[in-house]
Amino acid sequence: MCGIAGFIDFRNKSDEEELKRMTDSISHRGPDSAGYKFVQEEKFQVGLGHRRLSIIDLSPLGGQPMEFNNYTIIFNGEVYNYNEIRKELISEGYQFDSNSDTEVVLKSFDKWGIDAVHKFNGMFAFVIYDKGDHCIYVFRDRTGIKPFYFYFAEDLFLFSSELKAFHKHHLFEKKIDLEALALYLKYGYIVAPYCIFENCYKLQPGHLLTLNLSSKKYKIDKYWDVVDYYNKPKHDISYEDAILETEELLKSSCEYRMIADVPVGVFLSGGYDSSTVAALIQANRKDPIETFTIGFENPKYDESNQAKKIANHIGTSHNELICTLKEVQSIVPKLPLYFDEPFGDSSSIPTILVSQFAKEKVKVSLSADGGDEVFAGYTRYKNVLSNYKKYNYFSENVTKKIGQIIQKSPLNSFKSIMDNPQLVDKIIKLSNSFTEGFSPGSLLKHSSQRVDQNFIDRLIGTRLPTNTSAFDKYKDLVNGSKNELDQLLVMDYCTYLPDDIMTKVDRSTMSVSLEGREPLLDYRLIEFVAQLPDEYKILGTQQKRILKDITHKYIPKTIMDSPKKGFGIPLNDWFREELKDLFEYYLGEKFIKEQGLFEYKLLYKLKEQFYSGINEQFEFLWFIISFQLWYQKWIIDEKN
Secondary structure, three states: OEEEEEEEEOOOOOOHHHHHHHHHOOHHHOEOEEEEEEEEOOOOEEEEEEEEOOOOOOOHHHOOOEEEOOEEEEEEEEEOOHHHHHHHHHHOOOOOOOOOHHHHHHHHHHHHHHHHHHHOOEEEEEEEEEOOOOEEEEEEOOOOOOOOEEEEEOOEEEEEOOHHHHHHOOOOOOOEOHHHHHHHHHHOOOOOOOOOEOOEEEOOOOEEEEEEOOOOEEEEEEOOOOHHHHOOOOOOOOHHHHHHHHHHHHHHHHHHOOOOOOOEEEEOOOOHHHHHHHHHHHHOOOOOOEEEEEEEOOOOOOOHHHHHHHHHHHOOEEEEEEEOHHHHHHHHHHHHHHOOOOOOOOOHHHHHHHHHHHHOOOOEEEOOOOHHHHHOOOHHHHHHHHHHHHHOOOOHHHHHHHHHHHHOOHHHOHHHHHHOHHHHHHHHHHHHHHHHHOOHHHHHHHHOOOOOHHHHHHHHOOOOOOOOOHHHHHHHOOOOOOOHHHHHHHHHHHOHHHHHHHHHHHHHHHOOOOEEEOHHHOHHHHHHHOOOOHHHOOEOOEOOHHHHHHHOOOOOHHHHOOOOOOOOOOHHHHOOOOOHHHHHHHOOHHHHHHHOOOOHHHHHHHHHHHHOOOOOOHHHHHHHHHHHHHHHHHHHHHHO
16 A cells, blocks of 8 residues: 655656655655656656555565556555466566565556456556556556546646645646535535546546557546446356355455555454454454454444454454544544545544554554445435335326426425425435436435535535536446346445545545555455345345345354444534534634635524534535535645
């Protein structure tokens, strides 16, 4: 795990010192060493910067940028099956100077070109400069575990693992993209390829970007898409055989992610996903693995006892930290430093804390994200499918007409939202789904929004176009009309998972130079499970059926079946009490009017409703506060 940054400057106005400033701004991603390569050509400059977190081959031989023949690579991530690929390359006559996966990736590209990416099992974002063909190649892993941002304007191409590096280049222009801001206000994160700044983008998961340095043009191609596997026929396999094959894939995935030359641990929350990962890993080892959990003083949010029970049963060396209110609150002002794009998922706070705790003993920690998206674990899936069945007897023409009528009604006014926020919110989201084309996918898309587009237009003071994004991926399903669950799983896998969950885990772990690994996101696992029958995932009221049955082989059901509390914290209480000053300042009339982005009266009404004891709109208010903290750090403070 590392950090990469750099530029291609077609105006020849950059230099090596600028490259170093960009790269060193993300030194937390790689504190062990740094490397820089600056190339001056007649018509362009290339800057390649790397910060190294040494995990595999700790020697200087694994340092970057790394060169071979015409190619230079900077690589962030891990390719877990590099030893198998290395043996194949050796059989083809290649020799190796290091034991690093970076050298394997580089020589794989030399051997197979862009097709090499299909051999890699891992998490990665890497850049290869081909000085012979004058091309830049950028790859991002299939699920989007590792980030990659790029900016292209006025003949300047910038790239980095984190946006903060762009602020260190003197030609980077910061102008907020209002359409991206609208996406953030809806969901609490900005879905790829959009970014908070104009001319700035995220490379989407499973994609390759090729920049031709002669023509100054780039193209983006897709090399992998989860939709392709949901579009395949379902496996004709018994449930018993499906359990065996899924379990073997899980074991293989976990073992791959234990490969390291440094200590490795596991985040253990007490839920099915992390418990399965910890149990599978410990089952193959005599020595106890390190597991980490944090608890809270408030029992409403504390799951540490459940994690401890599971750790005791499977025999790990368990580490527990009970966090105080003061420790949790200390993170809030630092969030914009860690998340240099607006980010509204408050579970980032405990994720940062558990990362800090784990870093005291290990340099790598396995997380268990993706279980809900792969195995259908979210409660909202059942709710959406229930609502779909309830209204599906209407024809498409009828539902569209109903939606149009509701959208033109007074229900869409701000006054109505204030009078009965919960009921009106549900009606508006349902009508939006009706208008778009009623389906489980459209229902999930609109129910995932904290506020609708009309409210955002009033809040920002302008009518914004509606972006097409990965929230529309469910429409690519050939069998979408026949398989409602697939629509929901595809949408979350392509939006919430990479742009919320993976962003949260990457920035939280990297903030303390800890490598996070994701065994439940092995591409072989999702390709197989995507083709399993729905009833292997949800049967009656039971969700994540097949994963839970595998877990029960290692941990008794009586231990596992405790109510899941989620990785939450009582933010709404704090903002009425301990954090009220912060709330008042960033939602205050002075700050809002000087900022000039939002309509103050609308936010004032929401704030007053919150103070009256109504929590329905608090999550949206937290999105606003998170944005304001980000704005203070990256717009106001950067000017001073």
